[in-house]
Amino acid sequence: MRRGFTPPVAFSHLLLTEHIGAGALVVDATAGNGFDTLFLAELIGETGQVIAFDRQKVAIETTKARLEKCRLLNRVKLIHDDHQKIRDYISKPIDGIVFNLGYLPGGDQGIITTGPSTLKAVVAGLQLLKSGGLMVIVAYAGHPGGKEELTTLLGFLQGLDGKLFNVLHYHFLNQQKTPPQVLAVKKRVGG
């Protein structure tokens, strides 16, 4: 039996496992060190594809090396660009999209996702989602700017039409540290 609640990143992976299957087309909007990209590459199998964005070259290189080591680079298209431009690169409907916000762990903590730009990418991602598709966002409120970004996202997601989208918020209410929070949006079938 588990000793505690599922930690946020593991919870985000649990959601993806439940909703994304073999053959899916999925996006990692923040490749970073490549852990989520690798997780998605395993999930979508030989017939699926992951498209992973990051605006930092070092993140793209780290992600590439991680995928090569696991022999899964052939399932992934890496794009060194801002995820706000997602629709310049993708026109087909997608099954899922993941954001893991904030800064690159081990990298430059001054390069962070921000409320206005993340919101633009989220809106574009929702437009690309298929009916039944899933968006998962892991958001951090502990670093400068993180709280404002989270507030922006919560305001937007709470306002989404409940007939078109189901929105979930997974967070710990009483922890002294600020663990990340998980926001998930499921595009309703027929929505």
Ligand SMILES: C[S@@+](CC[C@H](N)C(=O)[O-])C[C@H]1O[C@@H](n2cnc3c(N)ncnc32)[C@H](O)[C@@H]1O
């Ligand atoms: C918390 S890290 C991602 C962690 C990653 N998912 C992993 O599994 O290792 C956040 C990443 O978002 C990237 N980023 C920040 N703003 C971005 C933007 N506008 N477009 C694309 N990537 C961005 C940063 O460069 C950083 O690598």
